[in-house]
Amino acid sequence: MITGIKGFNDILPGEVERWQHIEDTARRVFSLYGFSEIRIPILEKTELFRRSIGDTTDIVEKEMYSFVDKGENAVTMRPEGTASVMRSYIEHKLYAQDPVAKLYYMGPMFRYERPQKGRYRQFHQIGAEVTGVTDPKVDAQVLTMLCHYFAELGLTEPTLQINSLGCPECRPAYRQALIDFLRERLDSLCEDCKRRYQTNPLRALDCKSAHCKEATASAPAMLDSLCAGCDDHFTATRRHLERAGTAYSINNRMVRGLDYYTRTTFELVTGLLGAQSAVAAGGRYDGLISDLGGPAIPGIGFAMGVERIALLLGDQHFVGRPDLFIAALGEEAQDEAFRLMCGLQRNGVAVEMDYEGKSLKSQMRRSDKFNARFTLIIGGDELAKGAAVLKAMDTGVQVEVPLTPEEVAARIT
Structure with a gap:
């Protein structure tokens, strides 16, 4: 038997719906704040991360998946997203359209770390970046959006901690x-x-x-x-957070593992995940774009770990219910059930059926397993009459409906 690679995990049905909920909530909340999605490649030139993250960081020194490809190019599987987003921002001259860009991304990252709960070698992040604004109101808005996102997930435990890392002057x-x-x-x-x-x-x-x-x-x-400029910026960021009603605490020991951060830095932390306390983190990186060969444009952003958010959501179930389960008795009824199912699915109705001709009792157990909203039983009598009883499983109410996709769909949608 061939097994998966250590630290590279499968996301199975039953769990993947939780991930979809995490991602869909991010898309919905981030769009309220004017963010657009960007999709960045998994493989980048190694030099991108050496220049942005820093040669003396653990990521570059120990953790990157780097190799020389067949074209003799030094390449790396992305260990984080910000550098790739900024590379794309510079390469495609997005700043020429408007220096102010609000971008978000989601997808896998790769670091060779010791696998443990909430930390894997292939892990997934959702991140957001804002370029072109130095005003501390943007710092406060990014932090407010992040807290808003966790509130929409129903997670109140992660709390916001902030600090300032100063600037090249101080x-x-x-x-x-x-x-x-x-x-x-x-x-x-x-x-x-x-x-x-x-x-x-x-x-x-x-x-x-x-x-x-x-x-x-x-x-x-x-x-x-802090120099006067950094001190004023941090004071104003705190003032705007308070105006927005975004709760925070100051953690003056907080640092970031990446060299490009300046001024505002932050984490959302929880005590529910053991040693892996940070669920989301980020900060301002006013020199990164110019360091990568672009114009002198500031930026701020964050990334959050999807695996850790999924752990915080726990055993909540996000699997959708099918609208209808069709139990069919006999070959002719099975054929009719299949025809009806295909027509209903084309009408936007989620339908399941049994394909193996099992007993009615067995098929009803399968309907219960799916937790279908309605059940329709088709046998010889129903075929002869051209109609069957449709039962609402939550209320027990039954109605007779003609065996056409349009009539069934009208009763359950």
Whole structure:
């Protein structure tokens, strides 16, 4: 038997409907805020992610699925979506039509990580990006949309945490202060944090190691080192969130694993998924588009993990009910049931039937399994009369209907 690859999961019927609900809700909510869908390729040039994410990040150092293709090109299966969206934005000169773009995407991403609950090697994200606006009202609107989305799913547990990572003007001084702080505590840090404390010191602040958490408990906070512009931006973002009625808390230890983030950064976190507390995350990336060869246009966005959202939704069922189950007794009745089913489906009615000529009792059990709204039983008498009894399964009400797609459809739609 050939089995699937570890960390690459099948999404089976019964579960996939939950995923469709997650995706359909995103499309509906995001459209209210003026976002349009963009579809980006799975395979990109490796250089795109090295330039955008950063050579010293865990993703680039350890986790990317990269290889040289038959044309001797270094390519990578996308580990995240923002870089690909910005590459497309630049390549197709979307900024020439309007620098302000509101785009969203959904689909699989790939990272070679240790598979665990809510984190897999092929995982799925829904993300949204806004370009062309520096005004903090956009930061607040993106965060409000994200919280609105979770509210529409009926999920109130993830809570919004925000921080500011500063900008190229104020971050270098903070970065050096953090390096100096970590240097004095190297013996208490994990091996990863020791290795990268000079190249990527911010990662020590969200390291999951208990030793690192304890060692960095008194680390300096970026919020205390913001320049006037970043401080004003963060203050205004908070003010607009409050005007929008979007609840939040400040987490001054929050950092992002990608190098391109500046100023506003945020996560939606929950205590319901164990170590995988972040369900959605993102931030502002005002220098990314120019770093990738485009014009100096700012941006902000987020991504959320579909697997984690599905876990939060739990055992809620989203499988639709067929409108009708036809139980047919005998070969001639089966043929009539098939003709009727095809005509009803063309009229927009969801219909199921038994194909194997089983007993009426067996067919009725199958109707119960489908949880059909109506059941129609066709036998010899019904064929002779050209009509059958249609039963509403929720109320027990029965009516006689002619055996035509139009008449049956009129009674159940």
